[in-house]
Each structure stands twice: as structure tokens, then as C-alpha cells.
Amino acid sequence: MGAIAVDRQVNLYGMDVAELEALVAELGEPRYRARQMMQWLYGHGAVDLDRMTNLPKAFRKKLAEKAFIGRMSIADVQVSRDGTRKYLLRTLDGDAVEAVLIPEGDRRTACLSSQIGCGIGCAFCATALMGLTRNLTAGEICGQLAAIQEDTGQRVTNVVMMGMGEPLANYKNVMQALRLLNDPDGFGIGARRLTISTAGLVPGIRRLAEEDLQVVLAISLHAATDEKRDQLVPINRHYPIAQLLDACREYVQRTRRRVTFEYVLLRGVNDGTDDARILAGKLRGLLCHVNLIPFNPVPETGFAPPDAAAVERFRQELAGRGIQATVRRPRGVDIDAACGQLRRKSMR
Numbered sequence: 228m229g230a231i232a233v234d235r236q237v238n239l240y241g242m243d244v245a246e247l248e249a250l251v252a253e254l255g256e257p258r259y260r261a262r263q264m265m266q267w268l269y270g271h272g273a274v275d276l277d278r279m280t281n282l283p284k285a286f287r288k289k290l291a292e293k294a295f296i297g298r299m300s301i302a303d304v305q306v307s308r309d310g311t312r313k314y315l316l317r318t319l320d321g322d323a324v325e326a327v328l329i330p331e332g333d334r335r336t337a338c339l340s341s342q343i344g345c346g347i348g349c350a351f352c353a354t355a356l357m358g359l360t361r362n363l364t365a366g367e368i369c370g371q372l373a374a375i376q377e378d379t380g381q382r383v384t385n386v387v388m389m390g391m392g393e394p395l396a397n398y399k400n401v402m403q404a405l406r407l408l409n410d411p412d413g414f415g416i417g418a419r420r421l422t423i424s425t426a427g428l429v430p431g432i433r434r435l436a437e438e439d440l441q442v443v444l445a446i447s448l449h450a451a452t453d454e455k456r457d458q459l460v461p462i463n464r465h466y467p468i469a470q471l472l473d474a475c476r477e478y479v480q481r482t483r484r485r486v487t488f489e490y491v492l493l494r495g496v497n498d499g500t501d502d503a504r505i506l507a508g509k510l511r512g513l514l515c516h517v518n519l520i521p522f523n524p525v526p527e528t529g530f531a532p533p534d535a536a537a538v539e540r541f542r543q544e545l546a547g548r549g550i551q552a553t554v555r556r557p558r559g560v561d562i563d564a565a566c567g568q569l570r571r572k573s574m575r
């Protein structure tokens with residue numbers, strides 16, 4: 228009986244203001260109630276309708292017959308010596324996703340997942356090994372952030388959509404989540420502190436350039452030639468580097484914002500000075516920044532982290548050719564921080 232009642236109810240968590248307005252209108256309440264509900268759901272993290280004390284009791288009663296607040300719960304947390312916290316979160320249908328909190332000075336960056344698993348198949352990635360199960364809903368994406376904030380008692384300042392999944396392959400839900408993260412009545416995080424990362428889905432990049440929400444675009448490039456990128460990031464066979472960089476140039480032109488390129492350095496694979504030289508040539512004239520990421524080992528992939536000297540040579544080669552690059556310190560190396568590792572262990 229209970230299960231049937233829940234089936235008939237709608238989950239409020241993840242609804243945007245338009246959806247809440249439609250629900251409120253259906254229940255005969257004024258439109259501004261939707262904004263009040265948003266503040267409770269996302270600003271105050273209410274999981275109980277009775278906490279929404281500025282809503283009339285009779286309305287809350289009607290609402291409870293129609294709707295519930297369903298959020299993910301924390302199944303496991305691993306804490307690294309460097310303060311990185313890796314979460315395993317349980318979805319309402321019993322699956323699991325990962326999210327990571329990376330504290331650095333005043334900044335607390337949450338790395339969120341957009342899908343359960345991933346269908347892109349990058350050669351060095353633990354998530355790729357599980358394939359794609361399904362897209363996450365906007366509520367499940369925001370729910371990761373809510374769980375992190377509740378666990379730490381502190382607000383997240385920055386969000387990167389770089390966890391499990393390809394965000395642009397779940398475009399609608401990811402955009403709805405980003406708007407809720409940005410809305411002052413939602414989580415209130417500035418658009419410039421929201422990053423969407425893609426393996427290179429060219430149509431999605433073009434679509435993103437048309438949005439009025441000016442988030443940061445990061446491209447997981449990882450190789451300077453099609454020959455290598457075809458192997459490391461197989462989506463390159465559909466959207467080769469030249470096409471991808473054309474879309475990035477259009478994005479910069481349209482948004483006047485620089486693009487970030489992520490480049491995971493794998494020993495003996497893509498970390499040579501020749502790779503750096505070719506990369507610098509391709510990025511010349513493009514408003515961009517390169518993040519160099521020494522590989523965080525995933526044993527099953529067979530790749531190894533580069534030596535420190537190779538990382539520095541790579542950075543200098545780019546800098547000498549006018550391409551700004553920063554080496555990102557690997558975080559959480561003593562926990563299962565590489566994307567996908569924790570969920571794989573939990574579902575075995």
C-alpha cells in the first residue's frame with residue numbers, strides 16, 4: 228500500500244521553479260509559493276515538508292498527498308590525509324554514484340557525477356570499465372552537493388561536473404541542475420564557479436555556447452594527435468581534434484570566455500616534449516588554459532603516472548610557446564579518489 232502511494236507521488240527534489248509553479252497552481256496556491264519551496268528544498272536542505280513553516284498547514288497537507296522529498300543518502304565516506312573527501316551515495320533505486328569534496332584554502336570544490344557509469348570509454352578511467360547504466364536526474368545531481376554540505380556543515384563554493392559520466396550526454400538534466408545550483412533561491416553558487424567538463428561532444432559544446440548561463444567549459448583533451456586521442460578518448464573517432472578545437476574557438480568567440488583543457492599525463496604515452504610541442508601548435512591563438520594532471524593510478528588500466536621531471540618539461544615546453552599551463556597536484560591518492568574506483572568496489 229505504502230509503495231503504491233509513493234509511486235503515485237512526485238519527487239519534489241530536483242524540480243525547478245517552473246515545475247514547482249505548475250504543481251502549486253494545480254493545488255490552487257499562489258505562484259510565489261514555488262520560490263518559497265525552492266528556498267526550503269535547496270537553500271535550507273529541508274527533507275521534510277513540515278519544516279516548510281511559512282507554507283500554510285492546509286497546503287502542506289495537500290502537498291504531502293501528492294509529493295515527497297527524495298534525496299540520495301551517504302553510503303560511505305573516505306577521507307584522505309590531504310582533506311579530500313570521497314563519497315559513495317546511494318540513489319533511491321539502490322544504485323550508487325560518487326562525489327568528491329576537495330578543500331583548498333577558502334575554496335571547497337565539489338566534483339559531481341552526471342551519470343551512473345559512462346559510455347565514453349576513456350582508456351585510463353575506472354568509470355569507463357563499468358559502462359553506462361543511466362543518466363542522473365537533476366535532483367540526483369543536486370542531491371550530491373546537498374549531501375556533502377550536510378556532512379561537512381559547510382557550503383560548497385565551486386562545482387566541477389567531472390565525476391562519473393559525460394555531462395553533455397545528459398544535457399537537459401545537467402543544465403537543470405546547474406541552474407538550480409546557480410539560482411539565488413537554490414544553492415546560490417555563481418555561474419563562474421560552475422564548471423562543465425566534456426570529453427568532446429561537439430554538438431553539446433555548440434548548444435552550451437547558446438545558453439544564457441555562463442559556466443566554465445573544460446575539455447578533457449589528453450592527447451595532441453588524433454592517433455593517440457582515438458586510443459585514449461574514443462569519442463575522438465566521431466569528433467576529431469580539429470573539429471573539437473573549431474567548436475572551442477566558436478565557444479570563445481560567442482561567450483568571450485576562455486576554455487580550460489584538461490590533460491592527464493600518462494608515462495611514456497602522452498607526456499613527451501614532442502606531445503607538448505604539437506599541443507602548443509594546435510592551441511596557438513585560442514583563449515585557453517591547460518591543466519596538466521599527473522595520472523592517479525587505476526591498476527586495471529595498465530597506465531602509470533609520469534615522473535616529476537617529465538611533467539615539468541611538458542609544462543615548460545608549453546609555457547615557452549605561449550600556452551599557460553598549471554600542474555594540478557593529485558588529490559586523495561591514499562583513498563579511491565580516481566573517478567569510479569569506489570563505486571566499482573561497492574557494487575562487486
Ligand code: SF4
Nearest residue numbers: 345348349352355392
Ligand atoms: S574520463 Fe569521464 S568521459 Fe571518459 S570514460 Fe571516464 S567518466 Fe567517461
